[in-house]
Amino acid sequence: MTDKDLEDLFENNRVWADSKTRMDRDYFTRLCEMQNPDYLWIGCSDSRVPANEIVGLQPGELFVHRNVANVVPHSDLNCLSVIQFAVEALNVRHIIVTGHYGCGGIRAAMENRDHGQIENWLAHIKDIYSLHYDEIMAIDDPEARADRLCELNVATQVRNVAKTSIVQNAWKQGKKLKIHGWVYSLTDGILHDLNVSIESAGQFHPVYRISDMDGD
Ligand code: CO
Numbered sequence: 001m002t003d004k005d006l007e008d009l010f011e012n013n014r015v016w017a018d019s020k021t022r023m024d025r026d027y028f029t030r031l032c033e034m035q036n037p038d039y040l041w042i043g044c045s046d047s048r049v050p051a052n053e054i055v056g057l058q059p060g061e062l063f064v065h066r067n068v069a070n071v072v073p074h075s076d077l078n079c080l081s082v083i084q085f086a087v088e089a090l091n092v093r094h095i096i097v098t099g100h101y102g103c104g105g106i107r108a109a110m111e112n113r114d115h116g117q118i119e120n121w122l123a124h125i126k127d128i129y130s131l132h133y134d135e136i137m138a139i140d141d142p143e144a145r146a147d148r149l150c151e152l153n154v155a156t157q158v159r160n161v162a163k164t165s166i167v168q169n170a171w172k173q174g175k176k177l178k179i180h181g182w183v184y185s186l187t188d189g190i191l192h193d194l195n196v197s198i199e200s201a202g203q204f205h206p207v208y209r210i211s212d213m214d215g216d
Pocket of ligand 1: 044045
């Protein structure tokens with residue numbers, strides 16, 4: 001039996017499914033057959049940043065991966081598997097890393113308080129914080145400092161996506177694939193392009209380049 005406080009969700013679901021088929025009788029039949037999204041979204045788990053909704057895309061149009069503070073660690077099998085499927089099976093043309101101002105994960109990473117296990121995840125953000133510490137601390141407003149770290153985190157994760165063997169191999173095969181970094185503002189619902197897009201291996205440090213031959 002469904003928990004009483006979850007009944008609303010099932011009721012909402014029936015209303016939603018009904019409204020879809022009323023507008024388009026074959027809606028679910030068509031979605032069952034295939035998904036053909038052009039974009040992979042890598043965003044924060046924050047409930048206030050609903051991926052599909054803020055870019056006006058319908059089911060089937062956006063492949064999504066979300067975690068705390070939109071981090072793409074080099075060896076995270078979960079995130080890497082999503083990227084592989086999106087690039088190799090779905091042939092997405094764009095991978096969009098989207099951070100958001102006011103991110104709790106970013107704020108927590110800037111504290112020295114023990115938040116438990118998540119400290120091990122937030123350490124990825126602390127790496128970026130320490131690397132850009134002087135630039136960030138030169139900002140007076142603590143809120144603006146956190147916002148700047150949000151942006152620096154997005155730019156770093158864009159590079160991390162680009163450095164994966166998956167993306168580099170796609171480029172070698174001549175696939176058109178571009179990685180973008182955006183930030184979402186909770187205060188007005190507006191997305192901003194941070195202009196940190198990468199579309200070739202020439203755009204990050206050569207030590208990360210994977211070539212078939214040395215010097216290639
Ligand atoms: Co967040």
